[in-house]
Structures are given as structure tokens and as C-alpha cells.
Amino acid sequence: MGEAKRRKEQDPNYGKVAQKRPKAKRFKFDPKRITPTEMIIWALLFGGTAAVFLGTYFWQ
Numbered sequence: 001m002g003e004a005k006r007r008k009e010q011d012p013n014y015g016k017v018a019q020k021r022p023k024a025k026r027f028k029f030d031p032k033r034i035t036p037t038e039m040i041i042w043a044l045l046f047g048g049t050a051a052v053f054l055g056t057y058f059w060q
Contacts, residue, residue, distance in 0.1 A: 007014045034042075 004015075
């Protein structure tokens with residue numbers, strides 16, 4: 001509490017200055033942020049899904 005009192009004595013507006021609101025981030029797909037592990041997981045999931053669809057098509 002001593003630090004806050006000292007700062008308040010030096011600057012009467014300490015703690016009263018409005019902070020800028022953070023900007024709302026819009027969803028933006030950035031392929032640079034995808035890790036190699038995520039790429040492998042997505043490739044396996046996509047490959048598995050494609051295999052199921054192709055398998056059911058040919059096994060009719």
C-alpha cells in the first residue's frame with residue numbers, strides 16, 4: 001500500500017486515467033501461426049474423412 005500512496009502524492013491523477021479499450025480482433029486466418037503438429041493432425045483428420053467417404057462409395 002505504501003507504493004500506491006507514494007505514487008498518488010507524486011501524481012494526483014494516478015489510477016484515474018482511463019485505459020484504452022482493446023480493439024476487438026476480427027477472425028483472420030493466418031497459416032503462419034499453424035504449428036507442424038497441427039498440420040499433421042488436420043491432415044490425418046481430413047485424410048480419414050476422405051477415406052470414409054471414398055470407402056463407403058466403393059463398398060456400396
